[in-house]
Amino acid sequence: MKHPYTLIYPTVLALFLASCSTSGTTVNDSNTSTENEALKFTSLNKKSVQENTKDVLTISTSKTQDINLTITGEEDKDEFIIDSLNKVLSFKSSPDFENPTDYDKNNEYLVEITATDAEGNSISQKITVLVTNDESDDGPKFTSDANISVAENRQLDFKVSAEGAIKYEIGGEDKMRFDLNQSDGKLRFLNFLPDYENSSDKDHDNDYSIQIIATDDQNYSNTQNMIIKIKNDPSDDDTDEGRIKIFKTGDDDGIVKGENFGDDRNFELNIVNSDRLITISKRVWQDAPENKNADYTFEEAQNYCENLEYGGIDDWRVPNRHEMYEIVNYGYTNSAKPTIDDIFENAIKANYWTSQNVIDYGGNILTNEAFVVYFVDGASYALKRDQKFAVRCVSGPQLTFNDTITRDDDDTYKDPKTGLQWTSPKEHQSLFEAKKRCEELRFLGFDDWRMPNINELHTIMPTYGENFLLDETNSGPFWATTKLDGTKGRYIENYWNYIEWDLTTGRDVLNDESEKIDVANTSGSVCVRGGHF
Numbered sequence: 330m331k332h333p334y335t336l337i338y339p340t341v342l343a344l345f346l347a348s349c350s351t352s353g354t355t356v357n358d359s360n361t362s363t364e365n366e367a368l369k370f371t372s373l374n375k376k377s378v379q380e381n382t383k384d385v386l387t388i389s390t391s392k393t394q395d396i397n398l399t400i401t402g403e404e405d406k407d408e409f410i411i412d413s414l415n416k417v418l419s420f421k422s423s424p425d426f427e428n429p430t431d432y433d434k435n436n437e438y439l440v441e442i443t444a445t446d447a448e449g450n451s452i453s454q455k456i457t458v459l460v461t462n463d464e465s466d467d468g469p470k471f472t473s474d475a476n477i478s479v480a481e482n483r484q485l486d487f488k489v490s491a492e493g494a495i496k497y498e499i500g501g502e503d504k505m506r507f508d509l510n511q512s513d514g515k516l517r518f519l520n521f522l523p524d525y526e527n528s529s530d531k532d533h534d535n536d537y538s539i540q541i542i543a544t545d546d547q548n549y550s551n552t553q554n555m556i557i558k559i560k561n562d563p564s565d566d567d568t569d570e571g572r573i574k575i576f577k578t579g580d581d582d583g584i585v586k587g588e589n590f591g592d593d594r595n596f597e598l599n600i601v602n603s604d605r606l607i608t609i610s611k612r613v614w615q616d617a618p619e620n621k622n623a624d625y626t627f628e629e630a631q632n633y634c635e636n637l638e639y640g641g642i643d644d645w646r647v648p649n650r651h652e653m654y655e656i657v658n659y660g661y662t663n664s665a666k667p668t669i670d671d672i673f674e675n676a677i678k679a680n681y682w683t684s685q686n687v688i689d690y691g692g693n694i695l696t697n698e699a700f701v702v703y704f705v706d707g708a709s710y711a712l713k714r715d716q717k718f719a720v721r722c723v724s725g726p727q728l729t730f731n732d733t734i735t736r737d738d739d740d741t742y743k744d745p746k747t748g749l750q751w752t753s754p755k756e757h758q759s760l761f762e763a764k765k766r767c768e769e770l771r772f773l774g775f776d777d778w779r780m781p782n783i784n785e786l787h788t789i790m791p792t793y794g795e796n797f798l799l800d801e802t803n804s805g806p807f808w809a810t811t812k813l814d815g816t817k818g819r820y821i822e823n824y825w826n827y828i829e830w831d832l833t834t835g836r837d838v839l840n841d842e843s844e845k846i847d848v849a850n851t852s853g854s855v856c857v858r859g860g861h862f
Contacts, residue, residue, distance in 0.1 A: 372390075376456065378458060382423060383422075384417055389416065397444070406440050407421075429460065441455050469493040473487075484518060484522060487516045488514050488516070489516055489553075491541075500540035501555075503530050506518060506530065514543075525560070525561040525562065541555055612648075614721060616675050626716065634722035668707045679719050680701040682718050741773065752778070766856070767779050775858055780809070780810045783809040
């Protein structure tokens with residue numbers, strides 16, 4: 330007989346073992362699946378982000394434990410960083426849709442990410458990041474024209490406008506020729522009026538190129554390229570090629586056809602970045618403390634002006650003699666003041682260099698001499714280039730005169746560059762006799778003859794070593810109508826110290842001087858009329 334327990338034991342044991350075997354198999358299968366699963370990326374390989382956003386996307390993989398992420402390739406890899414702990418891919422700098430920095434400049438950034446697990450298994454994925462435009466940061470939208478035209482000899486009166494702008498700035502190759510009001514966008518020419526025949530833009534093509542930068546209250550900016558085109562004014566055209574305008578000083582007598590050039594020259598002071606700029610006609614003059622330093626050789630003076638950046642202008646040069654005469658105040662001749670207009674704060678009674686060379690009899694430039702203007706008597710002299718004098722730089726179209734005067738059969742002279750017509754010189758007259766003669770002159774059908782002022786006389790002065798332009802046998806002195814300031818009854822007499830050819834050295838030195846003499850004295854005189862001013 331079998332023991333009762335032997336009958337049920339096999340059945341119970343079998344059930345117990347079956348239960349234990351099933352539980353153990355479930356745990357072991359789960360662990361085996363995690364360890365053997367292939368490493369792969371489960372995050373996107375293409376993502377769009379709006380500009381000005383740094384974070385791109387969170388990288389995820391099939392394995393989540395002990396995964397190291399690195400940036401390993403593609404052309405825009407240097408634009409990104411990755412936080413391996415938080416698994417976040419980000420731009421190093423927030424992207425700007427308007428100024429993409431990706432390789433192709435098309436706002437598609439390419440980067441390769443590599444994931445490595447604890448066993449050293451690695452896998453890589455290429456990701457494309459598309460940067461989209463955020464229109465709210467495009468900056469102000471320009472509503473004013475990008476291309477405008479203005480006639481020569483006129484001030485620009487144009488207002489830049491851009492929706493949402495609170496500040497305007499100016500850039501571009503010709504920016505130094507303009508003044509832009511930062512708050513209201515009003516754009517004007519700075520210290521000059523454009524001259525179609527003497528364009529002062531960088532390319533000298535009468536197209537002034539600038540950039541306007543408009544900024545809104547969120548500090549977003551937008552840029553507009555502008556062209557200001559200068560148009561020719563036919564009324565300003567001259568019948569003779571090369572004619573230019575002459576700007577006068579002092580008192581003039583007689584009836585003049587056209588503009589009244591009895592007015593004194595009009596100087597204008599502008600201060601730019603604490604720099605003093607003096608404007609007369611179409612030229613701008615430097616008025617800096619260093620203009621009182623008499624310590625430049627001729628070459629040093631040229632280099633100083635050529636390399637000068639002052640008052641927002643970078644095309645300075647040393648003036649020639651005729652340009653220097655523009656700023657001479659002959660009323661201060663031989664007075665306690667420097668012979669220069671009072672608007673200039675920085676001046677001394679000294680020689681100032683010009684750019685003018687001295688030319689010998691053979692037409693050769695003397696390399697050791699050049700002209701200066703002496704701001705005591707307003708005259709010019711030829712001196713050694715290695716001497717040290719002061720310098721005052723000028724910017725703008727160059728004022729030049731050449732030997733262009735022609736003599737007609739009627740014993741008058743015409744200057745096609747200035748439009749002036751001159752009579753032959755006459756000697757030995759008092760000032761009043763000379764004035765009366767010119768005022769009462771009825772000649773060639775004209776009744777507007779008059780005596781010239783001092784700067785008109787300068788236009789017939791030889792530039793280098795030519796003969797006197799009216800009559801080589803009579804080189805002055807001549808009366809001028811320019812009065813001495815504060816000296817009642819006295820006038821300036823302008824004359825040239827005309828030196829004949831020196832046959833020994835074969836050279837010519839031409840100086841000119843201005844002297845005050847009593848009106849009762851006698852001097853040479855010449856009458857003039859017309860002019861293109």
